[in-house]
Amino acid sequence: MTVMALLRTRDRWTPLEGELLGFGRMQAYGRRFARRGRGAWYHVAIEVVWQLLTLLSRFRVCGARHIPESGGVLVVSNHLSFADPATLTAFCLGAGRVPRYLAKASLWRVPLIGSVMRSGRHIPVYRGAPTASGAYRDAVAAVREGECVAVFPESTFSDDPAQWPMKGKTGAARIALETGVPVVPVANWGTHELLPAGAWFPRGIPRRTVRLLAGPPVDLSDLAGREPTRDELTEATARIMTAVTALLGEIRGEQPPSGLPLV
Numbered sequence: 001m002t003v004m005a006l007l008r009t010r011d012r013w014t015p016l017e018g019e020l021l022g023f024g025r026m027q028a029y030g031r032r033f034a035r036r037g038r039g040a041w042y043h044v045a046i047e048v049v050w051q052l053l054t055l056l057s058r059f060r061v062c063g064a065r066h067i068p069e070s071g072g073v074l075v076v077s078n079h080l081s082f083a084d085p086a087t088l089t090a091f092c093l094g095a096g097r098v099p100r101y102l103a104k105a106s107l108w109r110v111p112l113i114g115s116v117m118r119s120g121r122h123i124p125v126y127r128g129a130p131t132a133s134g135a136y137r138d139a140v141a142a143v144r145e146g147e148c149v150a151v152f153p154e155s156t157f158s159d160d161p162a163q164w165p166m167k168g169k170t171g172a173a174r175i176a177l178e179t180g181v182p183v184v185p186v187a188n189w190g191t192h193e194l195l196p197a198g199a200w201f202p203r204g205i206p207r208r209t210v211r212l213l214a215g216p217p218v219d220l221s222d223l224a225g226r227e228p229t230r231d232e233l234t235e236a237t238a239r240i241m242t243a244v245t246a247l248l249g250e251i252r253g254e255q256p257p258s259g260l261p262l263v
Contacts, residue, residue, distance in 0.1 A: 015094075017062045020209070026054040029061075033093035042120030046093070049086045056204025057194055059087075063186075063214035064095040072143035072181040075099060075214075076172050078165045078244050079152040081191035083202065083210075088150055088188055091212045097148035102139055102171070123149065136175055143181045151175075153240060157197050164256060165245050173220075173236035177228045182217035183240060187247035211251045218243045 014032065015021055021029055030050050038046060053059075067073060075097075077088050085101060092099040098120075105124035108114045117124075123138045143149050153168035160166060176183045190210035195202045218239050223232045249256040 015059075015061055018060050021059045021061075023054055026057075026059060029059065029094055030054065030090075033090070034096045034098050037098045037121075039119030039121065041115040041118070042098075045116045045120075046089065050090060052202070053086060053090065053210075055207075056202050057087075057190070057208045057210050059090070060209065060211045061091060061094060062212070064091065066184050066214045066216050067092065067095040067097055067148070068182065069096050070146065072146050072179060073097070073148050074143060074172055074176055074181055074183045075148060075150045075186055076153055076183055076240055076244060077150070077186040077188050078248055079154045079157055080163060080188065081157065081195045081197060083191040083195040084152065084188055085150075087191055087210050087212060088186065091186065091188075091214070092148055092150060095214075099148050099150040100142055101150050102136070121147070136171055139171075139175050140178055143175060143179050149175070153237065153244075162257075163192055165241055165248065168237045168241040170233040170237050172240060173233050174228065176218075176220055176240075177224050177232065177236055180224045183220065184214055184217050185240065185243035185247055186212060186214045187244055187251050188212055189248060189251045213247050213251050215243055215247050 015025065015029055019025070033046070033050075035043070067075060075088070075092060077084065089099055100120065101122045102125050103117065103122055105126050108117050108124055121142075123142055125136070139149055139151075151172040153172045154166050155169050155171075156166075158164065158166050172183065175181075188210070189212075190208055193203065194208040194210060220236050220239065223236050228236070245256045
């Protein structure tokens with residue numbers, strides 16, 4: 001086999017479900033990331049951050065098959081750390097999709113960060129918009145155009161003492177019900193040890209294990225297709241957060257406590 005053929009074989013490598021990826025496997029995982037549509041600055045940010053992640057962490061990834069290869073999709077995840085966008089981005093890239101994030105519009109005015117946000121075609125949230133649906137107009141347009149949009153429904157880090165998800169906001173549900181795109185739940189675990197809330201620098205000695213698990217799309221078919229009521233948004237949000245919480249319980253090998261305020 002030629003050297004080029006060997007390299008192509010390595011590029012086609014796909015991690016087994018739940019396999020612990022050491023440094024070499026992390027590098028191989030990164031070689032299969034989706035690249036088309038990143039934009040220059042987003043591409044640079046991804047490559048730099050990924051190299052840091054390969055040095056400081058090990059991944060276990062499961063369920064990436066649930067993220068469709070094309071077409072509009074919402075990927076929703078729990079939120080524990082500033083590292084979550086990096087690990088969730090890697091998971092989506094490994095599934096063949098380039099994720100776009102909702103972020104406050106003021107970031108577009110920050111030097112360098114604004115360049116990354118524009119390059120990555122991320123989605124500004126206009127907090128002063130007169131209606132909730134208006135605040136998410138660009139997200140609705142993006143998924144209708146076939147983008148993969150990543151959302152943290154809690155909008156902030158969990159403050160639950162045991163790191164279970166908190167109450168979800170209705171933005172993801174509103175986008176899903178307005179567009180009808182699939183909503184893929186993801187549980188992200190270990191980032192709170194890699195970069196704890198309030199920490200300035202990651203803690204990669206010893207290397208931290210990050211686990212990401214996606215489940216099948218949340219069934220919202222009975223609620224979609226019309227202007228959602230407040231009750232329907234609440235119900236859709238509850239289903240989304242319940243799915244994320246169940247996946248997190250599966251990763252942790254624990255039963256989520258009853259009575260979590262998910263809506």
